[in-house]
Amino acid sequence: MIEIIDLSIELGRFALHHVDLSIRDGEYLVLLGPTGSGKTVLVECIAGIHRKHGGRILVDGRDVTGLYPEERHIGYVPQDYALFPNLTVRENVAYGLRARRLPEVEIVARVNSMLKMLGLSQLAERSPTTLSGGEKQRTALGRALVTNPRILLLDEPLSAIDEVMRSELATELSRIQRAVNGTFLHVCHSFDEATEVADRVAILREGSIAQVGTIEELLEKPASLFVARFTGARNLFSGVAEERSGGSVVTLADGVRLACGVRSAGPGVAAIRPEKILLANGLALGSAENVLEGRVTGVKRKMAHVEVVVDAGIDLVVYLPRAGERETPEAGCSVTLRIPPEAIRLLPSE
Known part of the structure; x- marks a missing residue:
């Protein structure tokens, strides 16, 4: 387990501010954030590349803050x-073992096992300069693992x-x-990439932790407008x-009124995820709350979904599954939308 306690550091234009983060044993945690948010600096502090910082880093309860990498x-x-x-x-993968002066028999056995696990056995005698990006990645992983x-x-x-x-x-x-x-900490700036590997995600913003949670928690309960934007809530209305x-x-600036499933009062931002909006091509959706009539103004077919833009008094982005693509409305069509009240999150303005 890794515990980062009140970690602060300044390195030129990069800085971390009172970071607290726990990474569980056997967890795959993704550190996510825009360029310049401090992700690499935090990882380098954990690795021991930067040791002059405020706060502490514990590994399995042991304080490693002052230790060399x-x-x-x-x-x-x-x-x-x-x-x-x-x-x-082969020599790259064996490098760390040779630095530890392990017996040659053990080095050979462990390297061969790692090469096999990573599918590198056939490339063992190749130079890294001849490898593809994926092969280089697996070689670097093998050397670390x-x-x-x-x-x-x-x-x-x-x-x-x-x-x-x-x-x-x-x-x-x-x-x-x-x-x-293993306990993996994976740095990236793509939420889509994070969804492919993460048990949990820690979102970093300007050197501070904005939110930590599972993918589901970040999607359903963003802690801020920044998190909502970063995780793909395309529909944001004051x-x-x-x-x-x-x-x-909530009464939006355009005059549209929407029922929301959580109690709130005062000014803020309504965040609505595109995949939560229900759309019917010319079909009524009954007398339920938050039913809007509109006209399709744009359709984009993407790898994972079809993106439909609807003018319903407010411009709404709707994601439809590719499986139902035959029923996708075309630009100019009249459509009926329903936004479930529980799909609307009310967030403070920034």
Whole structure:
């Protein structure tokens, strides 16, 4: 288990401010945030690259704050993989074991086992300069994992991988983490990437933790407007809420009134996820609350869904599953929408 307690540091334009974060044993935690939010600095503090900082870092209850990187027994895969170009794949994987002066028989056995697990046996005598991005990533992972670290830190491990390969390698990372029962901390700036691997996600904003939770918790209960935006809540409308029995009614700036399933009062922002909005092409949705009539102004077919934009007094983005693509309305069609009250989150303005 890793415990980060009140960690603060300033490095030029990068800074962390009183960061508190716990990473559980055997957990795959993703550290997510925009460029410049301090993700890499935090990982480098855990690895021991930066030791002059405020606060403490505990590993399994042991204070490692003042220890050098090699004393922490933490694996680290930097963004550029940092493979040795003058060594073969096998020699790169064996490097950490040789640095520890383990017996040659043990080194050979552990390296061969790791190469097999990562599908690198056929590439063992190749130079890193001849490898693809995915092969380099697996080699760097093997070099980190073969030393049996308690923790593995991965800084943007999929950033140099093409989109087709990225999903496959994300699946591979999850498989490896489960196979070794390791504690993985994975840095990225893509929420889609985080959803492929994370048990939990910690969102970092300007050097501070904005929210920590499962994917479901972040989607259903964003703690702030920033988190809602970062996790893809495309429909964000300023308004004023009034409490009522069983929830609230929010009046948006456009005059549209929507029932909300949570109690709130005063000005704020209504956040509505696109996949939560129900759409029927010319069909009525009954007398339920939050039924709106509108006209389709745009349709985009994407890999995971169909994006439909509807003018219903407010411009709403709706995500429809590709499975029902034959029923997707075209631009210009009249449609009926329903926004379930429980799908509306009321957040403070920023």
